[in-house]
Amino acid sequence: MQLKHYLQFNDLSREEYEYLFSRARFIKQTFKQHQQYWPLTDRTLAMIFDKNSTRTRLSFEAGMNQLGGSSIYLSTRDTQLGRGEPVEDAARVISRMVDIVMIRTYAHDTLQRFADYSSVPVINGLTDEYHPCQILADIFTFTEYRGDIKGKVIAWIGDANNVCNTWLQAAEIFDFKVHVSTPPGYDIDPLQIGLKTTEHFKSFADPHDAVKNADLVTTDVWTSMGFEAESEQRRADFAAFCVDADMMALAKERALFMHCLPAHRGEEVAAEVIDGHQSVVWDEAENRLHTQKALMEYLLLGKIGRSDCE
Numbered sequence: 001m002q003l004k005h006y007l008q009f010n011d012l013s014r015e016e017y018e019y020l021f022s023r024a025r026f027i028k029q030t031f032k033q034h035q036q037y038w039p040l041t042d043r044t045l046a047m048i049f050d051k052n053s054t055r056t057r058l059s060f061e062a063g064m065n066q067l068g069g070s071s072i073y074l075s076t077r078d079t080q081l082g083r084g085e086p087v088e089d090a091a092r093v094i095s096r097m098v099d100i101v102m103i104r105t106y107a108h109d110t111l112q113r114f115a116d117y118s119s120v121p122v123i124n125g126l127t128d129e130y131h132p133c134q135i136l137a138d139i140f141t142f143t144e145y146r147g148d149i150k151g152k153v154i155a156w157i158g159d160a161n162n163v164c165n166t167w168l169q170a171a172e173i174f175d176f177k178v179h180v181s182t183p184p185g186y187d188i189d190p191l192q193i194g195l196k197t198t199e200h201f202k203s204f205a206d207p208h209d210a211v212k213n214a215d216l217v218t219t220d221v222w223t224s225m226g227f228e229a230e231s232e233q234r235r236a237d238f239a240a241f242c243v244d245a246d247m248m249a250l251a252k253e254r255a256l257f258m259h260c261l262p263a264h265r266g267e268e269v270a271a272e273v274i275d276g277h278q279s280v281v282w283d284e285a286e287n288r289l290h291t292q293k294a295l296m297e298y299l300l301l302g303k304i305g306r307s308d309c310e
């Protein structure tokens with residue numbers, strides 16, 4: 001089987017995503033029915049964390065166990081990576097001992113270098129630039145609630161961060177529009193994230209304009225991991241970018257609200273929104289488990305036949 005990594009959202013095609021979603025539906029169903037499904041018996045996942053995590057660690061670790069395999073948690077703090085071992089050397093060694101690797105780190109380049117020297121599939125568990133596993137779960141969740149995302153309008157309010165960048169890559173693949181509203185000085189850079197055109201996004205100075213007619217409103221923390229030194233400045237710069245009930249009221253009546261979590265109620269989102277009837281954040285978080293199980297299955301086994309999807 002050809003070695004395949006999942007480092008950016010555009011590493012997979014629309015057709016591959018449709019396959020993953022059908023597998024995720026099947027895998028979710030078996031999990032809910034407490035049916036044993038062990039396609040990855042004896043496979044081992046190494047998870048390397050340079051940054052904190054609740055959802056990503058849990059969903060990968062539980063997911064691999066539920067598929068019959070096992071997982072090993074490695075933190076940069078207590079491995080030789082934290083003492084300066086070259087990432088290329090670590091990649092060559094780690095990938096000889098396990099079947100698949102998930103990495104959460106800072107610079108995307110570190111992840112890319114690891115993948116370049118790895119003999120097994122590498123998955124991006126979040127970098128400063130991208131968070132593809134999150135948007136995989138988010139689009140799956142949207143589809144569960146509203147069907148095909150093609151042609152829909154997604155409003156992104158707040159920081160043009162790793163999650164926003166990934167939504168923009170996804171818009172080109174799934175053919176939907178992203179309305180982005182960021183404070184001045186925090187604008188998106190379409191070239192840096194490899195967008196083919198600017199057709200799938202539109203920038204708005206006022207977040208209230210961005211959410212008009214949106215099918216989904218989404219946001220994220222004002223200060224991502226690694227940018228903590230800027231938090232005070234960001235709290236001031238983003239003050240007008242809180243998704244509250246007045247803002248949600250401008251979106252379509254059936255609009256959903258998503259947030260990758262963890263969230264700060266009273267900063268990027270009001271409690272009335274994240275805890276309100278349009279919010280699907282708990283399903284969104286749970287779907288990390290099912291979609292990543294489908295992803296690991298695909299990267300390790302390839303397509304395993306339509307009959308397994310039913």
Ligand code: CP
Nearest residue numbers: 053054055056260261
């Ligand atoms: N959304 C997400 O990636 O959560 P964690 O930081 O808890 O993994």
Ligand code: NVA
Nearest residue numbers: 161220224225260261
């Ligand atoms: N943008 C956030 C996402 C956390 C899951 C961060 O990078 O910290």
